[in-house]
Amino acid sequence: MQGLFVLLPWGVQQAVDRGITPGDAVQTAFWAAAVAGLGLLITVGQIAFQWWNYLSGARVIKQTRERLAAHVLELDRAALAGHGPGELAVRGGRDAEALWNWLSGVVETVQLIAGLAVILGALLLLDPLLAVIGVAVIPLLLGLAAVFPRRYEAASLVLGAAHGDRGAAVEGLLSGTAAVRGVGGEHVLVTRHHDHSAEVTRQTVRVARIGTLWGALASFVPLAAAAAGLFVGGLAAVDGRLTVGGLLAFASWMAMLAQRVDTLVGQQTMRRQAAASAARIAEVLALAPRLPEPADPLPAPPAGPARLAGTGIRVVHGDRTVLDDVGLAVRSGETVAVTGVTGSGKTSLLRVLARLDAPDAGTVTLDGVRLDRLRRRDVRARIGFVPQRPVLTSGTLRSALLLGAELTPDRDGELRAACHVAAFDDDLAGFPDGLDTVVGEGGTTLSGGQVQRIALARALLREPDVLLLDDVTSALDTGTENLVLTRLRAARPDLAIVFAGHREAVHALADRVVALPAPPVTDATSGAGRG
Numbered sequence: 001m002q003g004l005f006v007l008l009p010w011g012v013q014q015a016v017d018r019g020i021t022p023g024d025a026v027q028t029a030f031w032a033a034a035v036a037g038l039g040l041l042i043t044v045g046q047i048a049f050q051w052w053n054y055l056s057g058a059r060v061i062k063q064t065r066e067r068l069a070a071h072v073l074e075l076d077r078a079a080l081a082g083h084g085p086g087e088l089a090v091r092g093g094r095d096a097e098a099l100w101n102w103l104s105g106v107v108e109t110v111q112l113i114a115g116l117a118v119i120l121g122a123l124l125l126l127d128p129l130l131a132v133i134g135v136a137v138i139p140l141l142l143g144l145a146a147v148f149p150r151r152y153e154a155a156s157l158v159l160g161a162a163h164g165d166r167g168a169a170v171e172g173l174l175s176g177t178a179a180v181r182g183v184g185g186e187h188v189l190v191t192r193h194h195d196h197s198a199e200v201t202r203q204t205v206r207v208a209r210i211g212t213l214w215g216a217l218a219s220f221v222p223l224a225a226a227a228a229g230l231f232v233g234g235l236a237a238v239d240g241r242l243t244v245g246g247l248l249a250f251a252s253w254m255a256m257l258a259q260r261v262d263t264l265v266g267q268q269t270m271r272r273q274a275a276a277s278a279a280r281i282a283e284v285l286a287l288a289p290r291l292p293e294p295a296d297p298l299p300a301p302p303a304g305p306a307r308l309a310g311t312g313i314r315v316v317h318g319d320r321t322v323l324d325d326v327g328l329a330v331r332s333g334e335t336v337a338v339t340g341v342t343g344s345g346k347t348s349l350l351r352v353l354a355r356l357d358a359p360d361a362g363t364v365t366l367d368g369v370r371l372d373r374l375r376r377r378d379v380r381a382r383i384g385f386v387p388q389r390p391v392l393t394s395g396t397l398r399s400a401l402l403l404g405a406e407l408t409p410d411r412d413g414e415l416r417a418a419c420h421v422a423a424f425d426d427d428l429a430g431f432p433d434g435l436d437t438v439v440g441e442g443g444t445t446l447s448g449g450q451v452q453r454i455a456l457a458r459a460l461l462r463e464p465d466v467l468l469l470d471d472v473t474s475a476l477d478t479g480t481e482n483l484v485l486t487r488l489r490a491a492r493p494d495l496a497i498v499f500a501g502h503r504e505a506v507h508a509l510a511d512r513v514v515a516l517p518a519p520p521v522t523d524a525t526s527g528a529g530r531g
């Protein structure tokens with residue numbers, strides 16, 4: 001198609017030199033129709049090509065995004081440390097789009113290069129001197145391409161990082177505003193966001209400055225060559241060595257050459273940007289979970305009454321040993337309470353028991369099988385974990401409750417039963433839209449106690465055999481807390497429960513209490529050296 005396109009000036013040349021014949025209107029009409037036909041053919045080809053190009057680009061970008069999302073979901077907290085949600089969102093959004101921009105132009109680039117070769121060949125046939133002028137443009141442009149891309153790439157990398165930081169600041173602003181409003185700290189988040197936005201603007205201007213200068217020089221060189229060519233070609237036409245049609249064709253080809261070089265330079269810019277984006281995406285894809293799937297997994301023990309046991313558990317965070325040689329066992333029908341002062345490692349222990357984190361020493365077994373030998377989905381199917389600060393996705397209460405479970409409407413009965421056990425039934429009855437009530441992003445339209453009980457109901461719906469509860473009644477009054485604990489036991493007498501927290505009601509209900517030692521007192525925690 002590019003071949004046809006660059007042949008258009010040749011058609012015009014023939015039309016001018018042969019078609020404009022005094023007294024022969026048929027000849028003129030024939031050449032005019034030939035040029036129009038060529039134009040029509042090119043248009044149809046362009047439409048088909050752009051359509052195909054768009055669809056294939058969209059497919060690739062969809063696959064990239066899905067791969068990124070699937071990979072990030074496989075990663076655990078340790079692997080994702082240092083990558084905020086805002087930054088990851090930028091990689092899945094802006095970076096994936098940069099890849100798309102470039103990808104959708106790859107085939108066009110090949111066509112443009114082929115078109116350039118055809119133009120130079122046509123110029124050579126027209127007049128060797130004109131071809132020399134056309135060829136002279138190429139090394140000048142290559143010189144420009146040797147200088148600018150490096151500077152452009154470095155600036156793009158800084159811009160990408162600035163976008164990531166701003167993404168994190170936006171995320172912090174949206175999710176943290178409610179939390180800091182009570183202490184009058186919104187301005188800190190707002191200022192942080194504005195600072196990062198200003199940095200993005202600064203870096204965008206820098207990238208634009210480099211790109212503009214590069215693009216302007218890249219356009220000027222062929223245009224200057226076209227002017228020189230018109231001068232040389234004009235003299236040749238005056239001498240009769242070149243026809244008027246030939247001069248017209250030359251001017252058209254030089255304009256095409258300029259436009260092609262311009263587009264190619266632009267695509268080079270996109271390629272640089274896409275390379276930087278691809279590197280950032282590859283960086284995320286290269287992250288490996290700290291808890292990989294076992295290479296040689298064992299078959300999951302059958303569902304039913306379970307026994308979960310941790311022995312010799314050690315957890316080290318940084319240079320601090322939070323848990324050392326801790327043991328805990330719970331079997332079907334039992335409730336074990338884990339107590340200890342703030343920072344003694346209750347959450348750390350529960351995360352290890354749920355295989356959300358790997359212990360630095362020790363083992364955890366489910367029905368005698370080590371958790372690190374089981375597939376993640378087998379562990380999740382048997383062991384439920386409700387965190388201290390649960391997060392709800394935005395959407396309806398129904399979708400929040402069914403997260404991860406099948407979204408079939410006929411489960412409403414089960415949803416209501418789970419809400420009853422979690423003592424959320426009265427609250428549910430109070431919502432005019434019931435299960436269709438829309439909860440804000442992160443459950444911000446609900447009270448802390450409501451979010452805790454929804455999270456408990458959500459965990460129960462997955463019908464685990466072991467339930468690990470991290471202080472999930474901390475936001476409840478004693479009456480509601482008792483109701484939850486009693487209903488939970490009555491509804492699932494077979495469940496093995498580990499409950500971390502300080503509350504009396506939990507301790508009273510527990511079959512055993514595992515007390516974690518207080519963390520060692522350091523200068524920082526004792527206040528020594530202050531004042």
Ligand SMILES: Nc1ncnc2c1ncn2[C@@H]1O[C@H](COP(=O)(O)OP(=O)(O)OP(=O)(O)O)[C@@H](O)[C@H]1O
Pocket residue numbers: 317318322340341342343344345346347348349388
């Ligand atoms: N991912 C982590 N990286 C570094 N330190 C951590 C991490 N998770 C927990 N810690 C630290 O380990 C210690 C124990 O934390 P953990 O949350 O397990 O205690 P906890 O007993 O559940 O506390 P609380 O009663 O306040 O919920 C704390 O000093 C905490 O700051």
